[in-house]
Amino acid sequence: MADLYLKFDSVFFEKTRLSILTLLYREGRLSFNGLKEALGGTDGAVYTHLEKLRQAGYVARDKEIVDGSVSSQYSLTGLGRSEFKAYIGFLEGMLKEHSVEKK
DSSP: OHHHHHHSOTTTSSHHHHHHHHHHHHHSEEEHHHHHHHHTOOHHHHHHHHHHHHHTTSEEEEEEEETTEEEEEEEEOHHHHHHHHHHHHHHHHHHHHHHHHHO
16 A cells, blocks of 8 residues: 555645546546535635646646636646556556455
8 A cells, every 4th residue: 555655746646636636537627616616625725736736747727718707727637647547547456456365
């Protein structure tokens, strides 16, 4: 299990940021307000986590006009998608390893 903490950096492997990555992986693209609503966080907290993910290269932000106002839309970058897939692969491997041990 210690491998899990060594394999992924602290930006990726933080509960709220991992939740953001999971949502973006599943949905493809979400607005700031959509992420905030799904996470139940404050503007400042969600923005801070998104900025850390952006600075690390995991998440991209695009701005678009929706109903006359600017909306920030977030999606995974290529790096974000590949790291998230590696995370899923790691968890699947752990599950397979654990199920083999139980038999």
